[in-house]
Amino acid sequence: MxxxxxxxxxxxxxxxxxxxxxxxxxxxxxxxxxxxxxxxxxxxxxxxxxxxxxxxxxxxxxxxxxxxxxxxxxxxxxxxxxxxxxxxxxxxxxxxxxxxxxxxxxxxxxFPGTASETPGPTVAIAAGVGGALLLALGLLSWRVVVGFGFGIAGLMALLPVPEDWVALHSASLVLGLVFLIGDPVAAACTNGGRLLYGGLAGALVVVLGQTGGGTGTLKTLVFAALLASIFAPLIDQIVITANIRGRARRQGNG
Known part of the structure; x- marks a missing residue:
């Protein structure tokens, strides 16, 4: 790995x-x-x-x-x-x-005065290639990627500033998704949990981006990844509990 x-x-x-x-x-x-x-x-x-x-x-x-x-x-x-x-x-x-x-x-x-530079498009494309490799090897969950896409797109669609969609093409966003949010250790473990975890991370990117940091900036990605990973165990617990109750309900009806 x-x-x-x-x-x-x-x-x-x-x-x-x-x-x-x-x-x-x-x-x-x-x-x-x-x-x-x-x-x-x-x-x-x-x-x-x-x-x-x-x-x-x-x-x-x-x-x-x-x-x-x-x-x-x-x-x-x-x-x-x-x-x-x-x-x-x-x-x-x-x-x-x-x-x-x-x-x-x-x-x-x-060090809040640290300058934040956004990597260029070449790095974004290269990060996408690296992410595709991790997806092919099973080290990056497609559920996290899909959940992240739905989470960020769902809230972005509600924003009154359409120019914010440009931030979706930033290299920081791609790098953050592939190597920070998509980390299998920090992400949720259950299949449903990975979708919810990705959705939460995407939503946090949008919410934190509206506080002044910018949707596609490194600061937004880092703190969104940190908060999402803190909630990942709770998300897994909710999914597992829901699965157990659903299975018990089906067995009871059977």
Whole structure:
């Protein structure tokens, strides 16, 4: 799973290097160093084998990094995301949040003056290709994608400003859907729950976008992904309870 996700991330990452040049290399190397350091520290403390899932977190973090960020801010935010969003729970698959989302949310919340740059159309297309690869491999649920589409389109249709539809073509929106909202660890687990989770994330993108951040901006995507993932366990519980009651009702009628 980690290797396939890394391959999917390499496509938009290569596009980002093509668009912005070698300036992304230093943050990338720095982030990869932290992605190895912190898992190694926790592996030594717990006397367990070291996991390499932090590499995925580092790649997502750098790819979505909002403009030129000082290395100390980047290191603080990424470290917070790796530790509090992943390693403190025991590693990948044991928590319920995407560590890249946690790190980016920490960065945007702690340093509100951080410039937010939207990646270009080349990155958006490349992210779509990476998302198609993850869909084909079953690492990105089509139910989350469909639910997200219905959620965002349903509320956008009710908005009085039709120009906001332009934001649907932003690279941040595509990247956020594929690598943040679509993360199988942070998303709901049940089939019905994935549809509802995607719909909630899409609706949150629209609602948060109307607070001044903009529908297709990184800040909106990050906080929508964070809030949706917090509610994902509750969504699964509601779906499971509804299925149990429905099955009991059918058996009782039978």
């Amino acid at each position: 980690t290797a396939a996700t890394c391959v999917a991330l390499m496509i938009p990452l290569a596009a980002a290097i093509f668009e912005h040049g070698a300036g992304i290399v230093t943050p990338l190397v720095f982030a990869l160093g932290l992605a190895v350091l912190w898992p190694l520290v926790f592996a030594r403390m717990r006397r367990q084998p070291m996991g390499w899932d932090g590499i995925v977190t580092a790649l997502i973090f750098v790819l979505l990094l909002p403009g030129p960020v000082p290395l100390w801010q980047q290191g603080l935010a990424l470290s917070f995301g790796l530790v509090m969003g992943d390693l403190i729970f025991g590693g990948r698959g044991r928590g319920f949040l995407n560590p890249a989302v946690v790190g980016l949310a920490f960065l945007l919340f702690s």
